[in-house]
Each structure stands twice: as structure tokens, then as C-alpha cells.
């Protein structure tokens with residue numbers, strides 16, 4: 322399964338990289354500026370087709386073509402391009418994200434940014450890697466110096482405090498906060514210590530599942546906003562280097 326995961330994500334990444342400098346069609350999904358391109362669809366088709374050829378009994382949760390064989394023991398959770406709005410505007414901050422869950426538990430995850438040639442991989446209990454080199458979360462222990470990243474959904478959920486108000490509150494306190502436009506990369510960049518924490522409201526399983534395992538296997542922590550361990554059906558996500566987890570919950574919600 323690891324071999325299939327890695328060869329498939331490399332092939333999908335090559336397709337995305339090639340598509341980046343070619344003509345493609347863009348269409349709108351529901352929400353505001355929620356885009357999809359012909360390359361997103363081609364990438365998901367390639368991934369599902371390749372994995373199905375190896376594992377015909379497995380299930381799929383894919384962003385563009387939906388779910389298949391959902392009750393299967395093994396499920397592949399696929400974001401064919403995470404960072405589609407970047408991609409559609411030729412901004413090279415995007416990736417392919419594929420996770421493998423067994424009975425709803427993520428056991429493997431890979432995230433590949435073909436533009437930077439960065440392939441992140443993690444396997445449950447076996448560590449996290451960037452281009453085959455072990456990675457770990459940052460060692461930062463003071464929230465005042467934290468370097469943060471977040472994202473905004475296409476649909477704003479009904480929350481007690483609006484995500485933009487939380488963002489404004491934190492920026493006004495002087496924290497450096499970035500918004501890259503790819504939740505999967507945000508999580509991987511926490512995993513390799515570039516960022517100290519990431520949070521976002523209203524994500525989908527395909528945005529988080531692989532990046533979640535990267536962060537945890539790199540020594541970090543991922544929970545929902547109630548500090549409960551991540552499950553693949555959680556929509557909200559807080560990922561940190563673990564040391565700053567409680568401080569981040571305080572910063573966001575107090």
C-alpha cells in the first residue's frame with residue numbers, strides 16, 4: 322500500500338505540474354470562488370483509477386467525484402489539488418493529498434507539492450518524512466514568538482465567534498499569521514517546523530487527513546477546537562507543535 326500510495330501521488334503530482342503551465346478550464350462549485358479545474362478532475366481520476374487497479378475492494382472519499390464503497394475496511398481520502406484557487410491563478414502553492422484510513426483511523430498519508438518537489442509522507446507509528454528525511458515539529462515553547470498559519474473556508478459556518486474576528490484579534494496582537502491557501506501544506510509545514518501552529522474552521526476530510534498524520538508523527542498534536550483528538554469527520558482543526566497546544570486554544574477562544 323505504501324508503494325502504491327507513493328507512486329500514485331508522484332504520478333498525480335507530475336500531472337498537476339504539467340497542467341500548471343498549460344491551458345485548463347475553470348468552473349465554479351457552490352460557495353464563493355470555490356473553483357475546480359479540469360486538472361483537479363484529471364488528477365482525481367488518475368489516483369482512483371490507479372489505486373483501484375491494485376485494490377479493487379478498497380473505498381474512496383474523493384473531493385471531486387465523491388465517495389465509493391464507503392463501508393470498506395480501507396478507504397483512500399483524496400484531495401486531487403489542495404490549493405485549487407492558487408493553482409487556477411498560477412500561484413505554485415498547491416499539492417496533492419492522499420490519506421489511507423483503516424476502519425476510520427488514518428494509517429498513512431502523503432502530501433506532494435510538485436512545484437517545490439516536496440513529498441511529505443507519514444505512516445502510523447513510523448515517523449514523518451520530507452523527501453525521505455525525518456522531520457519534526459518546531460521546538461518553540463513561547464506563544465509570543467509563534468509563527469502561525471490559518472485558512473478561510475468557502476462557506477462560513479455558524480460559530481459563536483466569526484473566524485475572521487478571531488483572525489483580526491490575533492493579528493492585532495502582533496502575531497505573524499500567514500494564509501497560504503492550502504490546508505494540507507499548512508499542516509505539513511507545521512509538521513516540518515516551519516510554522517508552530519495552524520487552525521481552520523470548516524475543513525473536509527480530504528483537506529486534513531494526510532496532513533494530520535504528518536503532524537502527529539512529527540511529534541505535534543491535532544485536535545478539534547474542543548481539544549478532542551482528531552477524527553476524519555472533524556471539520557475544525559488545530560494543529561500545533563504540541564507544546565503550544567493549550568496556549569493556542571487560549572489565544573483563539575478566550
Ligand code: IPD
Nearest residue numbers: 403404405472473474502503504
Ligand atoms: C481549500 C484549501 C484552503 C482552505 C479551504 C480549502 P481546495 O481546499 O485547503 O487553504 O482554506 O478551506 O477548502 O479547495 O483548494 O481543495
Ligand code: CA
Nearest residue numbers: 400403404528
Ligand atoms: Ca482542499
Ligand code: CA
Nearest residue numbers: 400402403405
Ligand atoms: Ca481540492
